Amino acid sequence: MRKIILTGDRPTGRLHLGHYVGSLRRRVALQNSGEYEKILIMIADAQALTDNFDNPEKVRQNIIEVALDYLSVGLDPSISILFVQSQISELTELTYYYLNLVSVARLYRNPTVKAEIQMRNFEASIPTGFLCYPVSQAADITAFKATTVPVGEDQLPMLEQTREIVRKFNSIYQETLVEPDVLLPENSACMRLPGTDGKAKMSKSLGNCIFLADDPEEVRQKIMNMYTDPLHLKVSDPGHVEGNTVFTYLDAFCQPRHFGEYLPEYASLDELKEHYQRGGLGDVKIKKFLNSIIQEELAPIRERRKEYEKDIGAVYDILKAGCNAARAIAQQTLNEVKAAMKINYFDDEALIQTHKEKYANGTI
Ligand code: TRP
Numbered sequence: 001m002r003k004i005i006l007t008g009d010r011p012t013g014r015l016h017l018g019h020y021v022g023s024l025r026r027r028v029a030l031q032n033s034g035e036y037e038k039i040l041i042m043i044a045d046a047q048a049l050t051d052n053f054d055n056p057e058k059v060r061q062n063i064i065e066v067a068l069d070y071l072s073v074g075l076d077p078s079i080s081i082l083f084v085q086s087q088i089s090e091l092t093e094l095t096y097y098y099l100n101l102v103s104v105a106r107l108y109r110n111p112t113v114k115a116e117i118q119m120r121n122f123e124a125s126i127p128t129g130f131l132c133y134p135v136s137q138a139a140d141i142t143a144f145k146a147t148t149v150p151v152g153e154d155q156l157p158m159l160e161q162t163r164e165i166v167r168k169f170n171s172i173y174q175e176t177l178v179e180p181d182v183l184l185p186e187n188s189a190c191m192r193l194p195g196t197d198g199k200a201k202m203s204k205s206l207g208n209c210i211f212l213a214d215d216p217e218e219v220r221q222k223i224m225n226m227y228t229d230p231l232h233l234k235v236s237d238p239g240h241v242e243g244n245t246v247f248t249y250l251d252a253f254c255q256p257r258h259f260g261e262y263l264p265e266y267a268s269l270d271e272l273k274e275h276y277q278r279g280g281l282g283d284v285k286i287k288k289f290l291n292s293i294i295q296e297e298l299a300p301i302r303e304r305r306k307e308y309e310k311d312i313g314a315v316y317d318i319l320k321a322g323c324n325a326a327r328a329i330a331q332q333t334l335n336e337v338k339a340a341m342k343i344n345y346f347d348d349e350a351l352i353q354t355h356k357e358k359y360a361n362g363t364i
Helices: 017-033 045-049 056-073 089-101 104-109 111-119 133-143 153-172 216-224 245-253 256-262 269-278 283-309 312-340 349-363
Strands: 004-009 038-043 081-084 148-150 181-183
Touching: 004 017, 004 133, 017 038, 017 056, 017 148, 017 245, 038 056, 038 312, 045 056, 045 133, 056 081, 056 283, 056 312, 081 312, 089 133, 089 153, 089 312, 104 111, 111 133, 111 153, 133 153, 133 312, 153 181, 216 283, 245 269, 245 283, 256 283, 269 283, 283 312
Parallel strands: 004 038, 004 148, 038 081, 148 181
Antiparallel strands: none
16 A cells, blocks of 8 residues: 655744654654655644634744754655645645534544643633644645554544544545554653653743754753652662653663763663662763763754755745645545535536536426
8 A cells, every 4th residue: 555644743832852752753764764655744833823823923933943843853855745734725625524524522522632722721712723623633634645644642532533534534425535544652751751850741831841953052951950860869879760851761762872882881771770770870970871862863953954044945945845745635635525525516527417408408
């Protein structure tokens, strides 16, 4: 089967290490695997507006930031189509038809929507657009007949909702849409990378993020101030590894070769963890090790960003070309959807012929 990737991010800020291990790094690997016929990466500005409708400037300023982050991690516009959601009006059109296939009760039951409603104090008055964004997300995915959607765990309910819409559409109308599979991050540390303060999630508003665009000194300071084990006061104290942010980050970033390069007295992460738990291993040492690894990972990303920053016009051109390519694909799917729903009147010769015949007798 032809494999197609579609995924994306809301442009509400610069992307950080949580985005990187949760999805970006994987996307680049998938792109470079050559196994996919098409790869579409979308800046989900229309979705960002469902809870930022009163702050369009924030969304508008962050399109270029996310585009620069995409390019700097190694998404290659000659292989992957990078585009902006709002510029593909076919997605809005598909959403409108899919809304018929979803009940309001089902949308209220979506766990991610539920959590977000609480977080944003929308309980009293939920904007309809916000409640319905999972349907719009189904349009994003199906418009490109995506088979594979690499996302974080929090997006599972969106994928489930998409699959339901696909099944319903195909059974009511005609086999047209493709049921996508989700591709989750490789391990639990990557699934939900905590903030540098140890809080459950990296989030811009909590100020606990390491951004891909941070300079080396900012990164170093954030790592040296990272939350570790509050009970590990002296180097000789036995330490805890679970819930220790430095070790969670090591789980997400450390590879066997890093020991040879930066910490040759240990052979593996397990060995390092054992020593920490036994006592006698200080936080500064593990933080320095983590810093070396993260700096190595971020250096080429930062370099690439600097190159692209020199020609912002070219980055806008990349997005514009991506939009044109994405639109052509979405248009084709929308045509098929309309044909399946029998709302393609002017292309339907048979329909016109029947009506001609119906009224032919009376006229002569
Ligand atoms: N909901 C995703 C997020 O918040 C962004 C998104 C919009 C998306 N449409 C998508 C992700 C389609 C995957 C597929 O990050």
